[in-house]
Amino acid sequence: MIEIRQEEMKDRGAVLQLVHDAFGQWDESDLIKRLYLEEEVLFGLVAEEEGKVLGHILFSVMEVQSPELILSAAALAPLAVLPERQKEGIGSKLVEAGIQICRNNVDLAGIIVLGDPDYYRRFGFSSELAEKLDGPFTGECFMALEFRKAVLPEGAKIGYGKAFALE
Template identity: 30%
Template sequence: MTTLRLRPEQPADTGAIRRVLAAAFARPDVATPPEVGLVDELRDDDAWIPELAMVAEYGGEIVGYALLTRVRVTTERGAAPALALGPVAVAPHRQRIGLGAAVVQAALDAATELGERLVVVLGDPAYYRRFGFTRADRMGLTSPWSGLGEPWQALLLPPATSGGTPPPQGDVLFPPPWSKV
């Protein structure tokens, strides 16, 4: 029986993660997809949170990846912390068996354990809806991708949904590496 192991990225995983990203985002017009460079650059940025870079190991092979990094929401009272989900990737030979959903859920669970409140993502609404994401603009969140409508999404994590202070509203500021994607 093949086992699935979900865990934070380790330094020795970098090469395998690069291969998963390159295969998952491969395009005939680009030698190396920009998502590979994005992850490499985010590792060296203040936005990097090691516990929130998750890998899916299936049968001892790293075949999936989900990354949450720090972003800021500019509010009337200053900047509020949030997270951005992405990139999310599964090796093509292991897609469509639930590994992507498993690694995304593992990353969201880890963020919840760390007390995070808000996650944003740009992606397929039909896919991310299963995790509870909804349109970010309806939550008062804007970004360079707001004009895309439904793909610009946000999720309130359980600590934020249990009451207390309302979630931040404002412009989501991404770290510099994101400007290259």
């Protein structure tokens, strides 16, 4: 049976290898390391079965700033599942658990993700919502999920953490 739980330090090696295997490169694993080094991680979750890490999701801190206010949001990146275990719903379980944890955090206004629109729309993410934000990305792959209607102000600037090296 697959268990979704908080990522622990003992998982780090398996997580970094899993993320590499899922993406076929080290870039996303390097991002995870930088996010931890910069202390920008909100939390990570792993999907585990019989002691083996099958999937991983990470949420980090980001800022949503308008002339009137500054809000905190979560950046969802990366999400990875072992290639041989994809299409089994493991990623969906990780996303759903992560969204619930973020919703329970009263300091967060929502979540921003850059990913497959067909995949993330089923969780409530919207590229139309992200379109009204001033972020480093555009297009239908740049999506947002807000926890209260109209909480993300139009024209607000999205600030990813330093680890993303977007500046």
